[in-house]
Structures are given as C-alpha cells and as structure tokens.
Amino acid sequence: MRRALGTLVALVLTVSACGGTTTSTAPTKNKPAKGGDLVIVKALDSKSMDNTTTFDNDSIWIFEQMMEPLYTVTEDGKGVKPWLATSYTLSPDKLNYTFKLRPGVKFTNGMPMTSADVKFSLDKAGATKGGWEFINTAIKSVAAPTPDTVVVTTKYPWAPLVADLSNFNNGIVPKDYAGMTSKAFYDHPVGTGPFKWDHWTKGSELKLVKNADYWQTGKPSLDSVTWKTVPDDNTRTLQLQGGQAQVNEFPPFSSLGQLKNSSTTQVTLFDSTKTDYLLFNHTTKPFNDVHARRAISLAIDRAAIIKSVLFGNGKPANSFMPPQVPYYDAATKGLQYDLTAAKDELAKSSTPNGFTATYLSAAGNVQDAAIAQILQGAVKPLGITIKIENVDPATARARQDKLDYQITHSSWTMDIADPDELVSFAVDPTTGAKSFYTGYSNKAVIAATHDAQKAFDPAARQAKYTFIQQQAADDAFMAFLYYSPYQWSYSKKVQGFLPYPTGNYHLEDVTLSK
Amino acid sequence: MAYLAFIGRRMWQLLPVLFGITLVVFFMIHLIPGDPASTLLGNRSTPQAVAALRSQFGLDEPLYQQYLDFLGRVVRGDLGSSFVYKSPVRDLVQGRISATLWLLGMGALFSLLLSVPLAVLAASRKGGARDQAVRIVPLIGLGMPAVWVGLMLQLFFALKLGWFPVSGFGASFGEHVRSIVLPAITIAVALAPILVRSLRTSLLEVLDSDYVLTARAKGISRGRLLVRHALRNAAVSSVTVLGVNIAYLVGATVIVERVFALPGLGTLMLESIYSRDFPVVQGVVIVIAVLVVLVNLATDLAHASLDPRVGVEA
Numbered sequence: 001m002r003r004a005l006g007t008l009v010a011l012v013l014t015v016s017a018c019g020g021t022t023t024s025t026a027p028t029k030n031k032p033a034k035g036g037d038l039v040i041v042k043a044l045d046s047k048s049m050d051n052t053t054t055f056d057n058d059s060i061w062i063f064e065q066m067m068e069p070l071y072t073v074t075e076d077g078k079g080v081k082p083w084l085a086t087s088y089t090l091s092p093d094k095l096n097y098t099f100k101l102r103p104g105v106k107f108t109n110g111m112p113m114t115s116a117d118v119k120f121s122l123d124k125a126g127a128t129k130g131g132w133e134f135i136n137t138a139i140k141s142v143a144a145p146t147p148d149t150v151v152v153t154t155k156y157p158w159a160p161l162v163a164d165l166s167n168f169n170n171g172i173v174p175k176d177y178a179g180m181t182s183k184a185f186y187d188h189p190v191g192t193g194p195f196k197w198d199h200w201t202k203g204s205e206l207k208l209v210k211n212a213d214y215w216q217t218g219k220p221s222l223d224s225v226t227w228k229t230v231p232d233d234n235t236r237t238l239q240l241q242g243g244q245a246q247v248n249e250f251p252p253f254s255s256l257g258q259l260k261n262s263s264t265t266q267v268t269l270f271d272s273t274k275t276d277y278l279l280f281n282h283t284t285k286p287f288n289d290v291h292a293r294r295a296i297s298l299a300i301d302r303a304a305i306i307k308s309v310l311f312g313n314g315k316p317a318n319s320f321m322p323p324q325v326p327y328y329d330a331a332t333k334g335l336q337y338d339l340t341a342a343k344d345e346l347a348k349s350s351t352p353n354g355f356t357a358t359y360l361s362a363a364g365n366v367q368d369a370a371i372a373q374i375l376q377g378a379v380k381p382l383g384i385t386i387k388i389e390n391v392d393p394a395t396a397r398a399r400q401d402k403l404d405y406q407i408t409h410s411s412w413t414m415d416i417a418d419p420d421e422l423v424s425f426a427v428d429p430t431t432g433a434k435s436f437y438t439g440y441s442n443k444a445v446i447a448a449t450h451d452a453q454k455a456f457d458p459a460a461r462q463a464k465y466t467f468i469q470q471q472a473a474d475d476a477f478m479a480f481l482y483y484s485p486y487q488w489s490y491s492k493k494v495q496g497f498l499p500y501p502t503g504n505y506h507l508e509d510v511t512l513s514k
Numbered sequence: 515m516a517y518l519a520f521i522g523r524r525m526w527q528l529l530p531v532l533f534g535i536t537l538v539v540f541f542m543i544h545l546i547p548g549d550p551a552s553t554l555l556g557n558r559s560t561p562q563a564v565a566a567l568r569s570q571f572g573l574d575e576p577l578y579q580q581y582l583d584f585l586g587r588v589v590r591g592d593l594g595s596s597f598v599y600k601s602p603v604r605d606l607v608q609g610r611i612s613a614t615l616w617l618l619g620m621g622a623l624f625s626l627l628l629s630v631p632l633a634v635l636a637a638s639r640k641g642g643a644r645d646q647a648v649r650i651v652p653l654i655g656l657g658m659p660a661v662w663v664g665l666m667l668q669l670f671f672a673l674k675l676g677w678f679p680v681s682g683f684g685a686s687f688g689e690h691v692r693s694i695v696l697p698a699i700t701i702a703v704a705l706a707p708i709l710v711r712s713l714r715t716s717l718l719e720v721l722d723s724d725y726v727l728t729a730r731a732k733g734i735s736r737g738r739l740l741v742r743h744a745l746r747n748a749a750v751s752s753v754t755v756l757g758v759n760i761a762y763l764v765g766a767t768v769i770v771e772r773v774f775a776l777p778g779l780g781t782l783m784l785e786s787i788y789s790r791d792f793p794v795v796q797g798v799v800i801v802i803a804v805l806v807v808l809v810n811l812a813t814d815l816a817h818a819s820l821d822p823r824v825g826v827e828a
Contacts, residue, residue: 045785047554047598047599048598048599048600050600055554055555055556055558055559056556129563129566129567129570130551130555130559130563130564130566130567130570131563134560134563183600187601201609201777202599202601202606202609202777203606203609203610203777203781203782203785204609204682204683204777228682228775229775229777230681230682230775231772231775231781232681232772232773232775234665234773235668235680235681235773235774235775238668238669238672238673238680238681239680239681239775241673242672242673242676242679242680244679244680244681244682391547392548392788393553393788394547394548394549394550394553394788394789394790395546395547395548397548397549397552397553397556397557398547398548398549398552398553399547400557401549401552401559401561401564410557411557412557425558431560432560432561432562432563433558433559433560434561437557
C-alpha cells in the first residue's frame with residue numbers, strides 16, 4: 001500500500017512537472033549565495049546530543065556539526081585527515097601519539113580550545129558505560145603537557161588509534177562541560193563546529209545556527225540548518241517538491257526513478273559502507289554445520305534481491321567488509337548464486353535432504369519482508385523450508401541479542417576509516433557482540449584480527465585482513481547479501497552537499513542559491 | 515451548582531479508571547517482548563552495554579517494584595523520564611498535546627460545518643434528489659482511507675495551489691491555523707458522513723413529531739422550523755455520536771499526524787512503543803485516558819444543556 005502510494009505520488013509529481021506547474025527557476029540560473037536556512041527532512045527524530053552514548057545516525061549527523069574530533073574521515077571514507085589537530089608523531093615503541101593542536105580554535109561560548117579540553121573529552125569518552133567507550137579501549141592515558149600538545153598513550157601498539165580518535169564520540173567539548181552538568185551541557189551543547197545550538201522541539205524540529213567564529217575562515221555559508229521530522233515518505237517528497245524542504249534523507253528506492261525526472265530536485269546515490277547480511281545462529285542446528293550455511297549462501301540470488309529491494313541500486317557483496325573501508329579485498333571469493341554448488345554443499349551436510357528453519361523478520365520492514373520471501377523461494381529446490389516469523393522490530397532486535405533465532409537479517413555501516421570496528425564486532429566473540437550475534441568462532445580468524453590491530457605496516461595489515469575476509473567467506477558465518485548506496489534527493493538550489501561513505505556530511509561546505 | 519457537582523463526581527470516578535489503566539498499560543508494555551536498552555543501543559551494542567543501560571533505567575528491579583515506583587510517581591504527578599530523550603515525560607507530552615488538541619478541535623468543527631448543512635438539506639425533502647445525493651456522496655468519504663485523502667489534499671491544496679503548507683505544525687498561532695486545515699479536513703471527511711446520517715435521521719423523526727405539525731399549522735416557515743425548532747432537538751443524539759467519535763479519535767489520530775508530520779500524542783505513543791520507551795508509553799496512555807474522559811464529560815454536559823429532560827444527577 002505504502003509503495004503503491006509512493007509510486008502514485010511520484011507519478012502525479014512527474015505529470016505536474018511535465019505540465020509546467022512547478023515554478024522554480026531552472027538549475028542553470030542557480031548561483032551560490034551566502035546565507036539561507038537549509039531544511040533537511042528525515043523520517044526519525046534525533047534521540048540525544050550526547051556524542052559519547054548516542055547510537056542513532058539521526059542524532060550523530062547533527063551533533064557532528066557542533067562537536068569536532070582531532071582528525072576526521074576523508075571524502076572517500078578510507079583515510080583520516082587533520083581537523084582540530086594539525087599533525088601527530090608516533091613514538092618508536094608505538095605507544096605514544098603526540099598531537100599538535102590547531103591554533104586559534106574557539107568554542108562557540110568564546111573560550112579557546114586547549115589540550116585540557118581534549119584530555120577531558122577523551123577521558124570521558126572512554127569512561128562511559130553502555131556508550132561508545134569500546135572505541136577507546138586501547139587508550140591507557142591522555143596527557144596535556146602544554147596547552148597545544150596532547151599525548152595519547154595506548155596499552156599496547158594499536159594501529160587504528162587515529163581512526164578511533166576521528167570517531168564522533170571523541171569530539172572535543174569544553175573541559176568540565178564549561179561549568180555545567182553533563183545533562184545541562186548536552187541539552188545545549190557547545191563545540192568548535194561550524195554550527196551552534198539554537199533549539200530542539202522534540203518530535204518536530206532541531207535547529208542549529210551559524211558559528212560566525214568558525215576556525216575555517218569564510219565558512220559556513222548557511223545562516224542555519226533545520227532538521228525536521230517527517231515520518232511519512234510521501235510527505236517528505238512533497239515537502240521537497242513544494243519548497244518547504246531542500247534535502248530529503250533517504251527517499252524510498254522505489255521512488256528514485258520518477259524523482260530524477262523533476263526539474264527542481266535531484267537524486268544522488270552516494271557511496272556508502274552499508275552492507276546487508278543474512279545472519280545464521282551457529283548455536284542451533286543445522287546452522288552449526290558449515291555446509292548447511294554454505295548451501296543457503298550459495299542458493300541466494302543476490303541480483304534478484306537487489307532488483308526487488310533496491311530497484312537495481314546495489315551490488316552483490318563478496319566480503320563482509322564493504323568496498324569503501326580500508327583493506328577491503330575485491331578479490332575475496334565470497335559465495336555467490338550457484339544452485340548446483342548449493343545442492344552439492346547440502347549433500348555434504350548433516351541434513352542432506354533438507355530441513356525446516358524459521359526466519360525472524362522485523363514486521364513493517366519492507367526490505368526484510370522481501371529478503372525473507374526471496375530466500376523462501378531460493379532454498380526450496382534444496383528441500384529447505386523457510387517459515388517466516390514476523391515480530392515487531394524491538395522484539396526482533398532483542399531476540400537477535402539473545403541468539404534466539406535461526407536465520408535473520410541485519411546490516412552495518414562504518415563509523416571510522418578503519419576495518420577494526422567492523423572486524424572485531426563481526427568475527428571476534430571476545431568483544432562481547434557474539435560475532436555479530438551469530439555465535440561464530442574461528443581461532444585463526446580471531447588471532448588474525450588481533451594481529452591486524454597491532455600491525456602498522458599497511459602491507460602486513462592488508463595480508464591479515466585479506467585472510468580474515470576469505471576465511472569468513474569460506475566459513476559462510478553470515479551470507480553477505482549486498483552493498484547499497486546512500487540515496488538522497490535535494491533541491492537543485494543546494495550545492496556542495498556530500499555525504500561521505502561513513503554517512504556524515506560537512507554542512508560548512510554547503511551553499512544555498514536564491 | 516448541579517453541573518459542578520456532576521463534574522466533581524465524574525472527576526472522582528476517574529480515579530479508579532486511571533488506576534486500572536496504570537495496571538494494564540504497565541504490565542502490557544513490560545510483558546511484551548523487546549528490550550528498551552538493546553533497542554536504544556542498536557546493533558553495535560554488546561551484552562555488557564545493554565546490561566549497564568538496563569540497570570541505569572532500573573529495569574533490573576523486580577517488576578512489582580518497578581510498578582510501585584511508577585505508581586508512586588504518578589500519584590505525585592510525575593510521569594517519569596523518557597529512556598530515549600532523557601527528558602521528563604511531562605515536557606514531551608506538553609510539547610505534543612497542542613497539535614493533537616488542535617487537530618481534534620478543528621476536526622470536530624469542520625465535521626459540524628460539513629454535516630449540519632448537508633443533513634438539513636437532506637431532511638428538508640425526504641426521498642428527493644438532494645436527500646439521495648446527501649445520503650450517498652458522503653459515504654465515499656467514509657470509504658476512503660485517511661492516508662489517501664490526506665495525500666490528495668496535500669497534492670492539490672498545498673503543492674498545486676500553495677494555499678497551505680504540505681505538512682508540519684508551525685510555530686505561531688497563524689501557522690498553526692494554516693497547518694491544521696488540511697489535517698482537520700481529512701478527519702472531517704471521515705467523520706462527517708456518520709454525523710450527516712445521524713442528524714438526518716433525527717431531523718426526520720423530529721419533523722414528524724406533533725409539535726412540529728402544530729408549528730406548521732401556526733404558519734412558521736419551513737426554514738425557520740428546521741433551524742430554530744427541529745435542529746436543536748435533533749442535535750441531541752448527534753452530539754453523542756460526535757462525542758464518541760472524538761473520544762475515539764483522541765488515540766487514533768496517528769495516521770493523520772503521520773501524513774501531515776504533526777507532532778502529536780499519537781505519533782509520540784507509536785514511536786515510544788517501537789522504541790520500548792516505557793515511561794513515555796505509560797504517560798501518554800494516562801493522558802489520553804484523561805482526555806477521553808473529559809471529552810465524554812463535555813458530551814454529557816452538552817447533551818444535558820440541549821435536552822432539559824436529561825439531568826446531570828446521574
């Protein structure tokens with residue numbers, strides 16, 4: 001019903017565009033101009049501005065406009081570049097990172113940023129419980145020997161450190177929250193970013209205004225940015241078409257074809273790190289059998305899923321690591337659709353004549369439903385019967401945590417420009433995530449994961465991650481489904497809008513023409 | 515004085531209702547599967563992180579203890595603090611109730627503005643072409659889903675004509691008025707047919723009564739007879755129909771709120787159920803229960819004022 005309505009809306013919009021009812025100027029006449037309020041519409045409201053304990057992108061991508069880290073991810077998502085720090089040196093024992101801070105950076109309360117603020121920020125980021133503290137587990141101590149120097153000492157040689165420090169949980173805030181309590185501070189955050197706090201009407205809109213003293217001279221161009229919560233896909237599209245909004249976050253893939261025909265808006269598919277997987281619970285039969293897992297993985301026609309779920313806007317996944325993460329190996333031979341090979345694998349398994357399994361599906365999730373139905377048909381020739389159990393998303397999430405399922409669907413996006421975040425979570429059960437909630441455990445893969453964390457030589461790290469990717473693929477610990485882009489539609493008056501593969505965007509580079 | 519006593523009694527009767535609601539909503543939301551901590555932390559969470567957050571929320575306490583804590587807070591007028599937003603539920607409800615009240619009020623007003631003239635038109639000549647048309651055409655509105663009606667109104671009045679915003683609630687009084695027109699019409703399209711049929715039937719019954727015949731015999735014009743004499747008496751049953759429907763809509767506006775991105779109570783409750791934000795679900799249900807009781811009370815009072823035979827002693 002929702003998809004049908006979406007198609008209808010797009011059709012009506014296309015017809016009205018063809019009929020000349022739109023009144024905006026042609027894109028060629030749009031010239032970048034100073035100022036303006038950029039309105040971004042999105043389906044979900046933000047949850048919190050606490051950068052150390054908040055997990056949803058609808059909050060993260062906003063507070064990143066206020067609180068900045070020492071280093072930040074590069075545009076291609078594969079590296080880091082200096083941001084509030086200008087450089088660093090690494091001690092010969094590879095335990096001490098000495099960062100030089102950028103001069104002249106001020107918080108939006110007018111106070112200069114010093115090493116004391118950095119120490120406070122990193123210390124508190126590593127001390128949370130139930131937040132992002134796992135990013136900072138390798139940090140032993142942080143010292144501030146001079147106002148413009150910070151020394152980070154690690155517990156052991158730790159290659160991903162600079163990438164870790166580029167994560168938003170390590171965004172720099174004033175020491176002691178500028179005299180406020182933690183709660184009061186995060187109700188009205190203060191940072192060094194291009195925008196500063198204005199207001200948040202929960203459930204409706206959150207607004208930031210320009211930081212006139214931003215350290216990048218001449219930026220930002222925009223006067224303000226307002227994120228509005230508009231749950232309905234069609235309404236977001238209409239708001240963009242009607243000029244009430246300039247950017248629409250993640251319009252449905254089903255509507256992209258028609259939206260591209262509009263004279264006032266554009267659709268861009270940005271490279272992302274989003275990867276979708278089919279999870280197998282290794283603690284239940286027959287998924288403790290590698291042949292059963294491989295049989296299912298080989299039976300899945302990924303192209304059919306991409307056509308149905310993404311309307312062709314994706315690529316089959318060959319590795320559990322996405323192409324936009326460093327050390328991804330395109331040569332990894334991930335299992336792909338091959339029904340004959342699938343039958344051969346099942347014949348080698350403990351259930352050669354097939355079995356019945358239950359797919360745990362999050363009700364209301366269109367992608368989940370489509371994947372479940374395609375999977376049902378795909379494994380039928382093997383004699384495998386898939387029953388679909390629909391539960392609400394919170395229930396599905398809780399049951400995945402407890403390994404209370406047989407097959408289910410999940411996805412991942414990267415936050416930092418280093419594979420360790422994903423690899424540790426996905427294949428190392430000692431991190432506590434039960435190997436992406438599959439129960440997978442391969443000693444050689446775990447050892448390689450730990451080795452890669454301590455390898456500073458890029459070639460040595462590549463060798464480790466190449467091994468991990470191939471072994472994980474051979475073990476079919478999950479069925480790697482597809483890589484998908486970030487889809488955004490936005491007004492042709494918007495220039496410089498560039499979401500990175502990690503999902504974040506730099507609004508100080510965005511301009512809005514009149 | 516009798517009215518005040520009646521209101522006082524109804525408020526007193528509200529207490530056991532609220533107590534029952536606290537029991538039902540607390541245990542229902544806690545007993546259904548799904549954990550607030552793991553939902554909030556997302557798929558990057560570890561069991562240790564989930565356990566730490568559960569402890570922070572007090573979810574590791576025995577269930578009866580959690581209920582008693584909740585009840586104690588409610589008695590003190592404290593609805594607790596949101597797990598998701600980390601702010602008082604009272605503040606969240608205060609921020610959202612305005613849009614819901616506007617929607618209900620304007621929806622009821624537009625329903626009356628649509629249904630009264632149509633019912634009078636239909637009843638003025640029973641069985642005639644106008645009557646047939648009024649009986650059939652509004653039924654189309656009843657059969658159309660709110661999401662469809664809302665979408666069509668957005669496309670025509672907001673996108674094509676530009677008279678109203680596509681969605682949102684605005685910040686000022688004027689913006690609220692402009693923003694609420696299309697959602698209110700969406701509600702009226704579904705509600706008016708019920709009222710038209712009810713009012714038309716009542717009007718026809720009244721028009722057949724002896725006092726109307728007497729009035730006609732005295733030479734009172736047909737229009738005056740309809741508006742001054744018949745409509746007031748016919749409105750009695752329709753007020754009840756309107757009241758029941760508005761009370762139902764208090765908790766059922768979520769579709770209209772969603773289509774028009776109105777930050778109302780329905781959306782807040784739905785979001786909170788999905789994220790298992792227990793304190794918000796509990797708080798919103800209590801507020802909605804109070805609103806339903808108040809709407810029913812207003813309906814009874816309106817009924818009594820329209821019909822002197824109906825007392826307020828009961």
